[in-house]
Amino acid sequence: MVDQKVYLKGLELRNPVITASGTFGFGEEFTDFMDLSRIGCIVVKGTTIRHREGNPYPRMAETASGMLNAVGLQNKGVKYFAENIYPRIKDFDTNVLVNVSGSTIEDYVDTAEIIQQLDQIPAIELNISCPNVKQGGMTFGTTTKGASQVVEAVRKVYKKHLMVKLTPNVTDITEIARAVEAAGADSVSLINTLLGMAINAEKRRPVLSTVTGGLSGACVKPIALRMVWQTANAVKIPVIGLGGISSAEDAIEFLLAGASAIQVGTANFIDPAITPKIAAGIVDYCERHGFKSVRELTGALIIDGDGTDCRR
């Protein structure tokens, strides 16, 4: 029997498979297709202090092995979540995390405080990396100062597990990771989407209403994997890896690179039953390779030689 449990500073997951925010709704949309008790955790759609209509249509452009989105944090606000959605999902047989976003530090703090009152939400994922909003979002996550300020402010009021979701749209993601660690984050999740663009040449116009959007899907995996490996070598807090994970093999690669758990995002659209399959595939790998616990996979990458060629 492989021990599948994962411990992320006060947060115990039955296995390392988490669904990424914005790709899994509130979990309810997936119960036709899979058993939520087979995965470690779900992260529900990004929540803000007030209702947001999001960006105008079109919000999506398919790309080679991926997609761009420009949803812009459409949600009904944290009060609506607490009063209407939370009662429906709080008894799911898995951990339910809320992704929290905002335009100002006060927004983040106020939203986190409301979520803290919800007994069955053991953690939040602080989104300082949304590329699709004009204020806040990624603007906090692209400087060490901005990232520290928002994490410090939320840390003061939020006592449960604080996961911080990082953007890859920076020169050095490890600097940001170290800054949020110093500011009190319990874990970091990475990567959010990469800023990209699509053009319809026939119409001579951008495909997305916002011109640019966030790239996700299989195409971003090598970049995500590299950033997870770099970050895991730079911080002591657990790293949650995501970015294009579409199979158990992909997930295992992120664990070997140093992730303690992984999130599955865009792949949920293609196979809504993918996450339990990934969890089962990780166990199968552990059995084949003689790992007694999935925790042993974290950082178990073997680099022959000193690896200097790729580090510099």
Added chain:
Amino acid sequence: MQKAASFILDLELTEKLSLNSQYVLMKFRGVEQFPPIKPGQFAQIRIDGSPTTYLRRPFSINFVDTELNELWILVQIVGDGTKALSKAQVGTQINMILPLGNGFSMPLSNERVLLIGGGVGVAPLLMLGKVLHDQEIPVTFLLGARSASDLLELDLFAEYGMVFTTTEDGSKGEKGYVTQHSLLNTDVFRKIYTCGPKPMMQAVSNYAKHHGIDCEVSLENTMACGIGVCLCCVENTREGHVCVCKDGPVFNTNVLRW
């Protein structure tokens, strides 16, 4: 309202009929009986063998033959994904999520209804016509296309109601657009259902509004997930941004900002 369950199914492609160079009718058979499917609902089909097709593709369900346990999809070949799907060999298993979306609502009375379709937009109207016909509601179809060869499944539509046609080149039926057909000046309908190109549906919606006729349209905004979680396919309605995949694809025009 409790939403009916959706399923991920592998269905066997049993028959492929090339209707013309652009359209293919694909028939699939399930191992088990299909779940209840309403007219206007759709399937998200996974397309293998096309590297540029990453996401599933939504297709209206054209018809469900409950006796043969057969499901029909009408495919217009427009890009890499539909081209790859149209080339699938008979006997292949095709992965689908279905049924998705809300479907058309049934009329409140047994008075005449008009079903207006344009191009491949006729697809969901065949099943809708059958269901209405089975409920003894008098059905009239008004189907438009560029040219006679693009008018699809006319003989099948004729089984469930009167069929009128328009073509842009005048090669069959009245020349022009569906909204220019003389039927609209002579006959009275209690309800209109429409599916086709957006400008056509908007013109139909305007006609219905002008004449005080209840009207439902089936939208086809670009989708990613098809199950209401990615929030990409939104339509800006009087209730704000709603997902076409989950809250639609069928909308009463009185909620749209058209």
